[in-house]
Amino acid sequence: MFHRLPVPDGETVSFTIDGTPAEARVGDTVAAALxxxxxxxxxxxxxxxSPRGPYCMMGVCFDCLVTIDGVGNRQACQERVAPGMRVATQMGSRELDR
Incomplete structure (x- = not known):
């Protein structure tokens, strides 16, 4: 459904999503990378x-909350992917206890 616009020689960065290796371009937000x-x-x-995904992509709606490097409830649209970053999706009330 989502496709990246062609950019020649885009440098990439490696990170994980729920323990699975993934790649993004340098400068991508976590939401875009997901x-x-x-x-x-x-x-x-x-x-x-109910599942929630990135909606506004500018930090207003809070539908893109994820756990980044062990810290829950981070807005994926406001964080840039970093090398080795560990991103985890949040399931229900699991993150409320943090």
């Missing part, structure tokens, strides 16, 4: 378990 790596949602809601 989408281009085929991850359709970042979290599920605590009450109903």
């Amino acid at each position: 989408l281009v790596n085929g991850v359709p949602h970042c979290r599920t809601t605590p009450v109903s378990g």
Whole structure:
């Protein structure tokens, strides 16, 4: 569904999504990197378990919350991917106890 625009010689960075190796371009946000790596949602809601994915891509809606390097409830659209970064999707109320 999401496709990257062609950019010649885009430098890449390696990171993981839920323990699976992934790559992104230098400067990509975590939200953009999730989408281009085929991850359709970042979290599920605590009450109903409904999937939520990046929506506004500018830090207003909070639908893109993920765990980054062990720290929960980080806005994926506001964080740039870094080498070796560990990104984990959040499932329901699991992250509320942090």
